[in-house]
Amino acid sequence: MNQIACLELFRVSIKSSILLRITQIEVEFYPYQVVRAKTALELACPDVVSCADIIAVAARNLVLMIGGPYYTVKLGRKDSLTSTDYTVDENLPKPTMLMNQIIQIFQSRGFFVQEMVALSGAHTIGFSHCKEFSSTLYNYSKTSESTPSYNPRFSQALRNACTNYNQNPTLSVFNDVMSPNKFDNMYFQNLPKGLGEAGEAPWCRGSTLVLG
Secondary structure, three states, X not given: OHHHHHHHHOOOOOOOHHHOOOOHHHHHOHHHHHHHHHHHHHHHOOOOOOHHHHHHHHHHHHHHHOOOOOOOOOOOOOOOOOOOHHHXXXXXXXXXXXXXXXXXXXXXXXXXXXXXXXXXXXXXXXXXXXXXXXXXXXXXXXXXXXXXXXXXXXXXXXXXXXOOOOOOOOOEEEOOOOOOOOOOOHHHHHHHHOOOHHHHHHHHOHHHHOOO
């Protein structure tokens, strides 16, 4: 839900994008909760509440449910009439990107580095697919199985959890293995241990290190 909310922050087409990048499990449950909410609202007040507003409010409520702060959501977003998967891919940071690339993406949308770091805290819940950061875990170099910047025990735990990622592309691990269902700052505390190139970058780059 928070990733979809990020799409809205980046002004990416929302109404259809929630149905574009989903697994079979998600097809059966996750996005259609938004569709069900939209249907109920359309029956009560047609053409008033957008899917974008539903997503924004749902993301806020989720943060509140897991112990995060309450914040006011400004309503009145409009849904796009079209949406394509490549538009979504082009507008979201990727786990393999370097930090300067991610900063450029956020800055192009009007965000400061401080805001980018704060938004990355949404990773305190959710998960990452093993395939997205496997290059840092397996056969990293001739002298190291994984990137040396990773905590060795954490790196081994990730390798164990992701062993069959080639056979199962949906295999994933929690971004915050210590408290995956709690809104806290453990994600930032765990960053030095490493979880994907984009994940480890914020704590080791000068422009963001001071924010820690």
